[in-house]
Amino acid sequence: MRLLGFYWGISGVIAFLLYAVLRLGPRILDLSDYTLSPLHWLLMVGFVLWMAWAEGYKGFHRGFSPRVVARARYLRSGSHPVLSLLAPLFCMGYIHSTRKRKIVSIVLTSAIVGLVMLLRITPQPWRGIIDAGVVTGLTIGTGSLVYFWFQVESGSWNHPIPLDLPGSDKQEDPGTSETLNRSEQP
Numbered sequence: 231m232r233l234l235g236f237y238w239g240i241s242g243v244i245a246f247l248l249y250a251v252l253r254l255g256p257r258i259l260d261l262s263d264y265t266l267s268p269l270h271w272l273l274m275v276g277f278v279l280w281m282a283w284a285e286g287y288k289g290f291h292r293g294f295s296p297r298v299v300a301r302a303r304y305l306r307s308g309s310h311p312v313l314s315l316l317a318p319l320f321c322m323g324y325i326h327s328t329r330k331r332k333i334v335s336i337v338l339t340s341a342i343v344g345l346v347m348l349l350r351i352t353p354q355p356w357r358g359i360i361d362a363g364v365v366t367g368l369t370i371g372t373g374s375l376v377y378f379w380f381q382v383e384s385g386s387w388n389h390p391i392p393l394d395l396p397g398s399d400k401q402e403d404p405g406t407s408e409t410l411n412r413s414e415q416p
Contacts, residue, residue: 235305235314240379242318243298247372254361254368261358274359281363286370295374298322299382300391323394331394 266274298321305314305321313320320326323335349357381387 232306232308232314235309235317235320236302238314239302239305239317239321240299240375243321244372244375246318247368247375251365251368251372254365257354257361258358258365261355261362264355264358266355270355270359274362277359277363278366281367282370285364285367286374289367290371291374291377295371295378296389296391297394298375299378299387300389301393303382303387304393304395326396328394328396 301321301323302317305317313326316325323331325332327335349360352360378387378389381389
């Protein structure tokens, strides 16, 4: 169950991100039906670069992706079987996490869903321009998850990431500078 939780957690989150990329991709291709002005091109390049940095690097690579992998490592080190079955939700911080982590996860998800709903009524080419930025960020985020996953598999993982487990704000990924107290497991 431990390995199932580890692999299911990371691959489930990757599948979730790739699903979003595949759903948004055709909307970007719809831009070929429009003649883009220099302003459109400038805004698209600027927004794609900004999303690569803000969403891809700052959001995913520096925060979300290492935390997902660290929480998956926690499952691998031995946890409750129910957490392994719900591994993607656990890895994203929706279950068995601190109150703050749950709130952050829910607020971010709600904001993303709200923005997606607003984008549905946004006309082309603006919708395609925004989707190009979002797909860029999600693609970098997926690559970041794979990067950290390979670090774990190769034995070079060394990131002191807070696990945000209930009961202690000081818990970090097992195998880094601090280890979990086994009595604090679920």
